[in-house]
Amino acid sequence: MNRIRFDPLRTLGMPRLVHVKPEHMYRHLEQIRVADWLLFPAAWQVNALHYGLGRRIFPSPATYHLGHSKVEMTRALLAVCPHNVPETWIGAATPAQLEEALETLSLPLVAKVPRSARGEGVHLIESRADLLAYARHSEVLYLQEYLPITRDLRIVYVGDRVVSAYWRQAAPGVFHTNVARGGRVHFDDxxxxxxxLVEQVARRLGIDHAGFDVAEVQGWFYILEFNPLFGLEALNRQGIRIAPLIEDYLRRAGGPADSDPDAPLAA
Incomplete structure (x- = not known):
């Protein structure tokens, strides 16, 4: 297959790839037009490559478009699995919206910055003062009910299947379970x-490369969010290499792109 990569780290170990720096994309349009797959473009490239040139992208456009913002992600999740999403309030950071949010969600609650990863921008809100401090630095309110958990699941989905799953246990006295925040990893049970649940949701939304964070409360599962560019530390501990999994998926999903790159445009 004729494939171009834009991120060498995410494709490390994959054979026969042509490397193009994202900022040099327009210098290589002829190569891009005939490529079977374009791997790990930067987010700003996606619309031009997928919609403009009709090229096949991995991860999928849906993975980029839904994964870039917790707001868009949550709205999609609420459409496909509303009973598996914590109660969520999304609105403008205005005094009226704050009051309405507090009437809907009781304290404590969780506030998030819409675009963040590795637990950054995720805050436990225990008082009205905490909420006002969060709102002062936010244009958008993203608030969720607090779930009484000390661990969650990271479920990794690549291509068309789950390839890894593990528990992330928060350190004592720490709110975040993220490995980057000191969370401990367990692979049992x-x-x-x-x-x-993750397999059904990923297939429904067209997600093909993401780490899903799932909480369990009294035997019920809630999808908290998913991260298209997930960490690999726990997978390395399991001896799981992502590159061969992507390679296998691309071979099985191979085929012509959605549109003809050489088709003439109307004058």
Whole structure:
């Protein structure tokens, strides 16, 4: 297959790739037009490559478009699995919206910055003062009910299947479970129902490369969010290499792009 990569780190170990720096994309349009796959473009490239040139992209456009913002992600999740999403308030950071949010969600609650990862921008709000401090630095309110958990699941979906799942246990006295925040990883007793939920949701939304964060409360599973560019530390500990999994998926999903790059444009 004729494939171009834009991110060498995410494609490390994949054979026969042509590397193009994202900022040099327009110098290589002829190569791009005939490529079977374009791998890991920067987010700003996606619309031009997918809609403008009709090229096949991995991760999928849906993975980029939904994964770039917790707001867009949550709205999509509420459409496909509303009972598996914590109660969520999304609105403008105005005094009226703050009051309405507090009437809907009781304290404590969780506030998030719409575009963040590795637990950054995720805050436990325990008082009205905490909420006002969060709102002063936010244009958009993204608030969720607080779930009484000390661990969550990271379920990794690549291509068309779950390839890894593990628990992330928060350090004592720490709110965040993220490995980058000191969370400990456990690989035992992974609930099959949580894996099935992620598989169903990923396929429904067209997500093909993401780490899903799933909470369990009294036997019920809630999807908190998903991260298209997930960490690899726990997978390395399992001996799982992502590159061969992507390679296998691309071969099985291979085929012509959605549109003809050589088709003439109307004058």
């Amino acid at each position: 992974i609930p099959a129902a949580a894996i099935a």
